[in-house]
Every structure is written in structure tokens, then in C-alpha cells.
Amino acid sequence: MIEPLNKGIGLLEQEATAEEIVGRGWNLLREDLSLPAAVLYRERIEHNVKWMQRFIDAYGVKLAPHGKTTMAPKLFDMQLKGGAWGITLATAHQVLVAHAHGVRRVLMANQLVGKQNMRMIAEILADPEFEFYCLVDSAANVDQLAEHFRDRGARLKVLLELGVTGGRCGVRDDEQLKQVVAALDRARGSVDLCGIELYEGVLKDEESIRTFLRRGCEGMKRLMAEGEFSRQPALISGAGSAWYDVVAEEFAAAGFSDAVEIVLRPGCYLTHDVGNYETQQQRILKSNPIAREMRSGLVPALHIWTYVQSIPEPDLAVVAMGRRDAAFDSGLPKPALHYRPGSSEPQATPAHWEVTKLMDQHGYMKISAADDVRIGDMIGFDISHPCLTFDKWRVLSVLDESYKVVDVVKTYF
Amino acid sequence: MIEPLNKGIGLLEQEATAEEIVGRGWNLLREDLSLPAAVLYRERIEHNVKWMQRFIDAYGVKLAPHGKTTMAPKLFDMQLKGGAWGITLATAHQVLVAHAHGVRRVLMANQLVGKQNMRMIAEILADPEFEFYCLVDSAANVDQLAEHFRDRGARLKVLLELGVTGGRCGVRDDEQLKQVVAALDRARGSVDLCGIELYEGVLKDEESIRTFLRRGCEGMKRLMAEGEFSRQPALISGAGSAWYDVVAEEFAAAGFSDAVEIVLRPGCYLTHDVGNYETQQQRILKSNPIAREMRSGLVPALHIWTYVQSIPEPDLAVVAMGRRDAAFDSGLPKPALHYRPGSSEPQATPAHWEVTKLMDQHGYMKISAADDVRIGDMIGFDISHPCLTFDKWRVLSVLDESYKVVDVVKTYF
Numbered sequence: 001m002i003e004p005l006n007k008g009i010g011l012l013e014q015e016a017t018a019e020e021i022v023g024r025g026w027n028l029l030r031e032d033l034s035l036p037a038a039v040l041y042r043e044r045i046e047h048n049v050k051w052m053q054r055f056i057d058a059y060g061v062k063l064a065p066h067g068k069t070t071m072a073p074k075l076f077d078m079q080l081k082g083g084a085w086g087i088t089l090a091t092a093h094q095v096l097v098a099h100a101h102g103v104r105r106v107l108m109a110n111q112l113v114g115k116q117n118m119r120m121i122a123e124i125l126a127d128p129e130f131e132f133y134c135l136v137d138s139a140a141n142v143d144q145l146a147e148h149f150r151d152r153g154a155r156l157k158v159l160l161e162l163g164v165t166g167g168r169c170g171v172r173d174d175e176q177l178k179q180v181v182a183a184l185d186r187a188r189g190s191v192d193l194c195g196i197e198l199y200e201g202v203l204k205d206e207e208s209i210r211t212f213l214r215r216g217c218e219g220m221k222r223l224m225a226e227g228e229f230s231r232q233p234a235l236i237s238g239a240g241s242a243w244y245d246v247v248a249e250e251f252a253a254a255g256f257s258d259a260v261e262i263v264l265r266p267g268c269y270l271t272h273d274v275g276n277y278e279t280q281q282q283r284i285l286k287s288n289p290i291a292r293e294m295r296s297g298l299v300p301a302l303h304i305w306t307y308v309q310s311i312p313e314p315d316l317a318v319v320a321m322g323r324r325d326a327a328f329d330s331g332l333p334k335p336a337l338h339y340r341p342g343s344s345e346p347q348a349t350p351a352h353w354e355v356t357k358l359m360d361q362h363g364y365m366k367i368s369a370a371d372d373v374r375i376g377d378m379i380g381f382d383i384s385h386p387c388l389t390f391d392k393w394r395v396l397s398v399l400d401e402s403y404k405v406v407d408v409v410k411t412y413f
Numbered sequence: 414m415i416e417p418l419n420k421g422i423g424l425l426e427q428e429a430t431a432e433e434i435v436g437r438g439w440n441l442l443r444e445d446l447s448l449p450a451a452v453l454y455r456e457r458i459e460h461n462v463k464w465m466q467r468f469i470d471a472y473g474v475k476l477a478p479h480g481k482t483t484m485a486p487k488l489f490d491m492q493l494k495g496g497a498w499g500i501t502l503a504t505a506h507q508v509l510v511a512h513a514h515g516v517r518r519v520l521m522a523n524q525l526v527g528k529q530n531m532r533m534i535a536e537i538l539a540d541p542e543f544e545f546y547c548l549v550d551s552a553a554n555v556d557q558l559a560e561h562f563r564d565r566g567a568r569l570k571v572l573l574e575l576g577v578t579g580g581r582c583g584v585r586d587d588e589q590l591k592q593v594v595a596a597l598d599r600a601r602g603s604v605d606l607c608g609i610e611l612y613e614g615v616l617k618d619e620e621s622i623r624t625f626l627r628r629g630c631e632g633m634k635r636l637m638a639e640g641e642f643s644r645q646p647a648l649i650s651g652a653g654s655a656w657y658d659v660v661a662e663e664f665a666a667a668g669f670s671d672a673v674e675i676v677l678r679p680g681c682y683l684t685h686d687v688g689n690y691e692t693q694q695q696r697i698l699k700s701n702p703i704a705r706e707m708r709s710g711l712v713p714a715l716h717i718w719t720y721v722q723s724i725p726e727p728d729l730a731v732v733a734m735g736r737r738d739a740a741f742d743s744g745l746p747k748p749a750l751h752y753r754p755g756s757s758e759p760q761a762t763p764a765h766w767e768v769t770k771l772m773d774q775h776g777y778m779k780i781s782a783a784d785d786v787r788i789g790d791m792i793g794f795d796i797s798h799p800c801l802t803f804d805k806w807r808v809l810s811v812l813d814e815s816y817k818v819v820d821v822v823k824t825y826f
């Protein structure tokens with residue numbers, strides 16, 4: 001049910017299902033939505049889902065899209081129906097949300113810490129159809145997990161996280177790895193090691209990423225040879241939204257055969273962006289043979305639409321969109337479409353329009369004095385960093401190519 | 414009703430009222446909440462409400478706290494019961510939320526633009542007990558408002574916004590002002606001018622702020638003399654969370670008598686912070702005679718609590734708190750309290766602990782190799798910028814001094 005007091009939708013007298021809302025025939029261009037509004041373009045989302053699944057399939061690996069990006073169970077469902085192996089998540093709360101919405105396989109690419117978080121996971125593990133993995137990178141955490149899950153007579157499946165010096169979590173060297181494996185040996189039956197995980201996104205250049213990935217593959221083979229894994233096939237997982245091509249290449253080239261399942265975890269591909277991920281996509285389209293062959297790439301599928309509310313200086317349009325509405329941590333939103341209510345269709349914005357600053361609820365858009373811009377004009381903005389844009393919206397309208405609302409998606413941040 | 418799938422609360426089998434949740438006796442230190450969690454300290458919030466109201470009363474002015482900070486109707490209610498004149502908001506959506514929760518006087522310190530937003534406001538103006546003001550700074554916007562509200566047979570009360578070159582919205586000079594006033598003269602009966610508004614927070618030094626405020630007072634007197642205001646007393650409003658002392662001084666010193674109601678709009682005072690607003694508060698406590706006399710100041714009343722999840726290097730503790738959980742746009746969170754589950758009470762963190770980086774779901778906390786920190790330890794973080802912290806949480810637990818949950822507050826972002 002969609003509640004009436006959400007921003008970015010039309011006026012609802014009471015809560016309504018997405019279907020009821022679609023039945024109202026709301027159209028963005030007819031100003032049926034209260035702006036600012038975050039919207040998803042259905043055709044573009046569907047294209048991105050197919051693009052990534054084709055890419056992943058071509059490498060013979062598995063896709064567990066990072067669901068923390070959208071936290072929208074309807075989009076999880078679309079990804080799973082599109083061929084995804086499971087959903088990746090980051091916190092116990094996120095796992096709870098996914099499980100409650102029918103997701104049946106989750107890789108929590110994070111440590112599980114704290115009594116209440118362990119309890120939440122233990123409760124949903126009582127569902128025999130729910131398959132769940134989380135990460136460990138310390139003996140202390142393994143011991144805590146073992147105690148909690150043993151007391152409940154439950155079993156927890158984990159992946160051992162590898163990390164790099166200066167990076168985030170993950171064991172840095174063989175000595176640390178040995179300690180965690182020793183703790184896992186003690187914990188067997190309560191905490192079962194099923195594979196290895198790493199997140200290459202903390203590194204910034206391809207060479208060090210490839211080195212790290214090869215270390216992961218070697219570690220995988222060693223632990224496999226030592227009989228440390230409780231799962232057949234064992235799992236190896238890597239890949240954020242920027243370097244999934246390199247991870248696919250390295251893992252696929254490691255020659256694991258059927259003894260290993262390779263799981264990649266990009267998340268931002270679903271809506272893509274015009275910032276960091278577009279830069280990475282350009283690199284991939286140039287350098288990756290499979291991406292080149294596909295002759296298309298990911299497309300930006302998320303816009304924030306809002307109004308010009310003030311033009312107090314000839315080269316400044318203040319728009320009703322701020323840090324509460326769009327990510328600003330890796331590039332500001334970029335004007336993409338300009339629509340004057342009553343006109344036939346949105347036009348591409350001139351290249352010189354630029355957001356120069358965001359406050360909590362306002363954006364500063366640089367224009368030229370000669371531009372035809374009026375108060376009440378609608379502007380559609382591309383964004384950088386989908387994750388920190390999605391989490392500012394509790395509902396997003398899904399539009400078709402005529403800007404009609406064809407679905408409404410709820411988020412659970 | 415509090416829904417089960419919110420982050421930062423304990424395990425709920427189904428939705429529950431705040432009272433039912435309080436009845437469960439949850440305590441942060443007993444790990445009854447899933448961390449990360451945002452918590453408010455009841456005594457500190459109450460102190461801040463009283464402090465600001467006393468300060469405002471001492472100047473004989475009115476308080477309309479900016480509700481965009483918290484978007485928590487329960488906190489609006491606390492502010493109104495504490496003596497506030499009304500609630501300030503920034504968007505039509507926010508006004509809808511406040512009205513639905515019983516707020517009866519709202520200053521929307523922003524332009525009202527767009528068909529659906531105007532429609533939302535027009536619908537709630539049908540409530541005769543609802544008093545509402547918004548801003549205008551252009552003839553174009555006045556004309557649009559006049560058309561919309563005249564068509565509905567409704568009347569809209571507005572304040573004329575003054576601005577400064579290089580600032581945000583608001584008329585820059587007399588020529589612009591004249592055009593807006595002319596449009597308002599045409600619109601009278603549908604759009605009624607009730608006063609003047611400015612936001613001094615776009616300026617950075619006291620001298621230019623005082624100059625701007627005096628310009629506001631002069632404009633006020635001029636428009637009053639010209640009989641432009643439909644409201645007796647007319648309204649003048651200014652003040653964000655940083656310079657409310659200077660605004661109170663200047664407006665109170667303008668000698669308006671009873672012909673003018675002065676309304677100030679700080680918002681962040683409710684929870685305060687340890688960043689920019691604490692810096693400003695130190696200035697106020699030093700320079701403002703009334704604040705000096707009160708012998709206390711605002712206190713930080715909002716913490717993000719989370720766990721240490723990994724200590725992969727001797728001087729790095731990774732904590733389960735990221736950009737999804739705390740503001741990072743004007744200073745990173747600061748470690749404040751350290752609690753080991755099972756121990757007697759939280760201890761102040763050593764001064765050398767520091768958050769050096771936030772990713773989406775993780776924080777990097779610098780420690781020393783010799784520190785007694787363990788995986789599973791709980792850390793309470795102070796924050797900078799309450800606005801961009803609140804909007805990451807749909808529910809916040811309110812704690813008493815023993816860390817017991819004594820209320821649960823919902824937000825509507």
C-alpha cells in the first residue's frame with residue numbers, strides 16, 4: 001500500500017495500491033505529481049536488467065545485484081525474474097526487508113554483528129527455503145556468531161572476507177586468515193564456511209584490482225584444497241558496480257570448474273547514472289570484448305524532476321531540489337530535460353546549464369540571461385550515485401515513454 | 414503505527430503503537446535495538462526546547478521552528494506545546510504532513526510552484542482553522558498563484574522574500590520588488606501580502622547579515638507606510654539555525670511596535686549538533702547578553718549508535734554506520750560514547766578516535782593499536798547537521814537517561 005503522505009506523488013485521499021494509482025492515469029507532464037519527484041523509466045530499467053544479465057551470462061557466472069542501491073523489493077523481484085541468482089544486501093535490516101518480500105537467497109556482503117541483528121537473521125533462518133550468507137573477517141566475530149547460533153541450534157553460512165591494507169573490512173594477510181580459519185574450524189556446525197568474498201571497489205586502479213582478485217582466486221584454491229568449505233560448489237564473490245567486468249574476467253579465467261560458483265554483485269547498473277558509473281561504463285564498452293559485442297550500454301533510468309521556482313539573477317535559476325532529493329557526494333545532478341507545462345514534449349537542456357550548488361531543499365542552476373526559462377518550468381535531472389539518491393525517496397513513480405505512471409515502487413531504507 | 418520493517422528498532426512481529434513499543438521496555442544498552450540506530454535523548458531535547466523558547470521570549474518575538482529539520486510531527490507537537498507560534502516548512506509535501514498531524518499554523522519559507530503543489534495547499538486551506546503563509550519573489554509566480562487560487566475561489570497569504578546578490582531566492586533590488594508588488598496589487602483578494610521574509614543564512618559574516626536585516630526592516634516600514642499589507646499586524650520573518658540571535662537583535666531593535674509580528678525560524682536547535690551549529694552556539698553564548706544570562710546552552714541530543722564490526726588494521730576500526738545513516742556534508746560524525754555490552758555504562762571515547770571516512774554503509778574510525786576496542790563494542794556518535802541525519806531515519810527511538818526507550822518518533826520525509 002502506498003501512503004498519502006509521501007513526497008513525489010499525486011494527491012491521495014487515503015492509502016492505495018500501486019494498481020489503483022496506475023488506474024488514475026497520472027502523467028508527469030500533466031503535472032499530476034507533486035514535484036520534486038524521483039521517477040524511473042520502465043523501458044530503460046528493463047534494458048539495463050537485460051544488459052547486465054546478458055553480460056553476466058556470457059561469463060558463465062552468477063548475478064546477485066546489490067539491493068542496498070534501491071531497497072525496492074519490486075525491483076529485486078524484477079532482477080530475480082530477469083535471471084539473478086540472489087540479492088546482495090548490507091545489513092540485517094535490509095535482509096529482513098528482502099525476506100519479508102519473498103527473496104529466497106541473500107548474500108549479506110557484510111559482517112553480522114550485535115545481538116539484535118543476529119537474532120533477526122536467526123529468526124528468518126527458521127524458514128527452510130531461505131538461503132543466506134554473510135561475511136566474517138575476524139576470529140572474534142566468528143566466536144560471537146558461533147555462540148549465538150549454537151545457543152539457538154541454528155547454522156549460519158559465511159564467506160571469508162579478504163581485504164587490502166588501507167581498505168575496508170577483510171583479512172589483510174595469511175596470519176589473519178589463519179586465525180579466522182582456526183575460529184571457523186572450532187565453530188563448524190554452527191558457522192559453516194562456504195567460500196570467499198572480496199570487494200575490489202576500495203582500490204582505484206585496474207592493476208592493483210587484478211592483483212587483489214588473483215590473491216582471492218589463490219586463497220580460494222588453497223582453502224578448497226584444505227577442505228575448509230562446507231558447500232559444494234564453494235562460492236567466490238566480488239564486484240561492485242564499477243569493476244564487475246574485470247572481476248568477471250579474472251574469476252572466469254581462474255579455471256575453477258564446477259567446484260566453484262562465481263557470484264558478482266553490481267547494484268547501480270539498474271538505474272545507472274551520469275557520473276562515476278557512466279565513466280566506468282565507457283571504459284567497459286571500450287575495453288571489454290563482450291560489452292563491445294553487445295553494441296549497447298547501460299542507460300540512465302532515474303530522473304529527479306522539479307520546478308524552476310525563482311530566477312532572481314539573469315544567470316541563476318533556483319530549482320526546488322536539494323540535498324534531500326538527490327545524491328551530491330560524487331557529482332551534482334545534471335540538467336537533462338526541460339519541459340514547459342502545456343507544451344508538446346520535453347526538450348534536451350542546453351549544455352551550458354549546470355547545477356553549481358545544492359542546499360537542503362534548493363538547487364542553484366546556472367543559466368544564461370538569453371535562455372528561455374520561466375518560473376514554473378519543469379526540469380528533469382540526471383543523477384550521480386543512485387544509492388544515495390534512492391534513499392531520499394520512499395516511493396518512486398515508474399513512467400513509460402509518454403511519461404505516464406505505469407507503476408509505483410516503494411523503498412525500505 | 415510503527416511498521417516492523419524500519420531500521421534502527423527492535424524486532425516487531427507486526428506494526429505497533431509507540432506506547433506498545435515503550436511497554437516492551439527496550440533498552441539500548443541491552444542491545445534491544447538493531448544497530449545502527451538513531452536515538453534522541455529526551456531530557457536533552459526538552460532542555461533545548463525550553464532554552465530556545467526562553468531566548469525567543471526574552472526578545473518578545475515569535476518562534477516558528479523549521480520543521481524540515483526533523484519532519485517528525487511528534488516533535489512539532491512538542492515545540493508547539495513549548496510555546497512555538499507555528500511551524501516553518503519548505504515544501505507543499507511537508508505542509509501536507511504537518512496539517513495531517515494537527516499543526517494549525519505554517520510558514521512555508523519557500524515559493525509555492527506547480528499545479529499539484531498549489532492544489533495540495535488549496536485543499537488544506539479549505540480547513541478554516543489552518544493558517545498558512547508562503548513566499549513570493551517574482552511577478553510570474555504571483556500571477557500563477559493568483560490564477561490558481563482565484564479559479565478555486567480561495568485566498569493565499571504570502572510574504573515577499575528579499576534576497577541578496579549571490580544568494581538564493583528573493584528580490585535583489587527595488588526594481589524587482591516594485592514588479593512583485595505590482596503583481597500583488599493585481600492579485601489582491603486571491604493572493605494577499607502579509608509581510609516580508611528573508612533568509613540571512615546565505616551570508617557568511619555578521620556585518621553583511623546585519624546590513625541585510627536592516628534592509629529588511631526598512632522595506633517592511635516602507636511597504637507598511639504604503640498600505641501594502643493585508644494582515645494586521647504584518648509579519649516579518651528571518652533566521653535560520655545559525656544567526657537567530659543577530660536576527661532577534663536587529664528585528665527587535667527596529668522599533669516596529671505592535672504593528673508587526675516578528676517570527677524567527679531556527680530548526681536545528683532541537684537536537685543541536687557538534688559541528689557548525691555548535692560553533693555558532695559558542696559565538697552566541699559569548700556575545701549575546703540574553704544567552705549569557707541563561708548560563709546554559711543547547712546540548713547535542715541526537716546520537717547514531719552502532720557496532721565495531723571489524724578491526725582489520727591496528728589503528729582502524731570499521732563501524733557499521735555510513736552515508737545512509739549520518740550527515741556527512743558539514744563534518745563527519747564524531748565518536749562520543751563507547752559501550753561494551755554487559756558492562757555497567759558507556760564511557761566517553763578517547764579524544765584521538767576519529768571518523769576519517771564514510772562509505773554508503775561503513776565508517777572508518779581511527780584508533781590506536783593500544784586502545785581497548787573489540788568487535789561487537791557499541792559506539793555512540795555525535796553528528797554534524799541534524800537535517801541531513803534525520804532524513805535517513807523513518808523512526809527514531811527516544812531514550813531516557815538510562816538508555817531506556819521512552820518513545821518512538823516517526824519522520825515523514
